[in-house]
Amino acid sequence: MLDEVNVQFYNLPSQLTPLIGREQERQAVCALLRRPGVRLVTLTGTGGVGKTRLSLQVATDLLDDFCDGVCFIQLAPVSDPELVIATITRTLGIKEVGERPLLDLLQSYAQDKHLLLLLDNFEQVLPAAPQLSKLLAACPHVKALVTSRAVLRVHGEHEYPVPPLELPDLSHLPESETISQYASVALFLERARAARPNFTVTAANIRTIAEICVRLDGLPLAIELAGARIKLLPPQALLARLEHRMDVLTSGPQDVAARQQTLRNMLAWSYDLLDAGEQRLFRRLSIFVGGCTLEAVEGVYHALGDMPAYVLDGAASLIDKSLLRQTDQDGEELRFVMLETIREYGLEWRWP
Template structure:
């Protein structure tokens, strides 16, 4: 019964007495684990000063599903309707305005540009446009400002892997679903409190109706949900494999998750059918410099500081001027996260990759022949840090350095394992 805490049943977009027009599809599955996000983003869009809200997040995080639910819940707030604009099929930024106009069934006027026609049509309308998958046409973003300035009652809800960086934009990062702490052995009842587990179970029962959470499979399900970072797409693809594999077999194969998490639904865009395609789409949208930084960051385990990244770059390239801008860009593009700081915030912020994204980065690092020099630079930095820690742990800053060593546990262990593999330790 705990699952009910996490399931938002699909609301019918055409309720009796409803007058708002829309083209929103009825959802085939309930939205799980998004109560807080639905409430918070709906509240934002109801505020008069919020006219552009962008859902950001890595591929497969569930931005579109969340946006569709929010748009459906807001139908009563927009007398002139809610319109879904599908941008996934286009890659030319010049097609954004024609695509919006075509979806709204606005006829071309010979004496007007498509943008002027769209302005005229929307000028007095209380309308919400849901622009889905904006990341590949992000250079067209300034035209959205034009529309908002020309059409005072228009509001925009955008899904994008990348923030648009526009005046008046409100970003809403979509988080992963909640996952169990593997260090704590949770009961069946306890596991059912986590949205990732509930989603996995729901999708598992879609292919195997008699599947249930039991004492025998609880720890494996918890591990799958955690190792897949609570990513809805990854969880759905993993659950679909239960038709042919046991839970333990799926867990064992997550070392090679990109080979396992394939064969998604045929009625979604090709880049959403496999985990690899989803991350590769984001990677392909990066500049050459951003791709290089993304690959190099994959050697860090459990996150790192800006100082560590700059040191890595200095060892590899002799300079690190690009690092800060590059890190900021990867955060904006939902491929890197800035961790929360504890205490008074005096410590340097840490930057983290979801494990699924980091694995793709390691694969790309290998394919580009960059593993050896990058791991060597990574090891050099942490060996120096370990030597300094050995001294500092005996001094007056002992508590600070205990915390620092604890935060770098994953990196120090990775360096030790790498040196052992090479016979250098």
């Protein structure tokens, strides 16, 4: 009879395409999860930045560190926070026992196991975060790697913001032979050649390709959708149409969730998770080209007869939910900045 403790749990989905770039991020997150005092790491970032793909690679890299395995829990189909523990329990194959609470069953199962839980798309079930904390507290050798567009805000959480892919400097472009050293360009070329195998980088299109990646803020999902358009549009025509990127970056793969099939769907997923006040602030922030100061946004609220006192907490929430960034360089006033891709989506909504 097979000894249960020698069976390593593994259910990570196989990836059909290589992970491009992310060497530094892989190393950093792996190092974080290998630290004895770190039990919960949350990969945060705007939709389409590549949190899931990075997390799957990290979990694969760490498989030998967890003798009882790695468990991938897909939370995107789960809208009720009360079902998160049930989803983890079901994924691990734990059977219900009478009226015993599922959290108790899960804790009994995992309390002596060296296990990594990878929970993907936690942003729509954030109220379940305290339950995850209870599970980790009861199971000293279990660690959790979470992907979420918003931080969980629980004790012991270590946030790792996932940045966009590295972009080329348009003022100092390398030769066409080495432009793919930038992960954003390499991803664009990989997707373009998947759609049009004879597509090549030339002296005539190298700058346009770089500009496409920069225009799309280095967001992997947007770059992938743009690369697929090379089948129909040459680079210069594609770049021109990115003035209205929401209408161009559509028709993603059919075997992914609907929110990942178009750029608009991806951003709508994040917008729909905001409350009414956050949505209003998001729309108002989108009118500022190149960012704005806190005082500027408060001025808009004051002019419209609304309470400017909300802006500070609202902006903090949008930062937590990866829709807004802050810059506070030495000697400069605090500014709020949106990625241009996110800002364009905000402009589509009826203002204010």
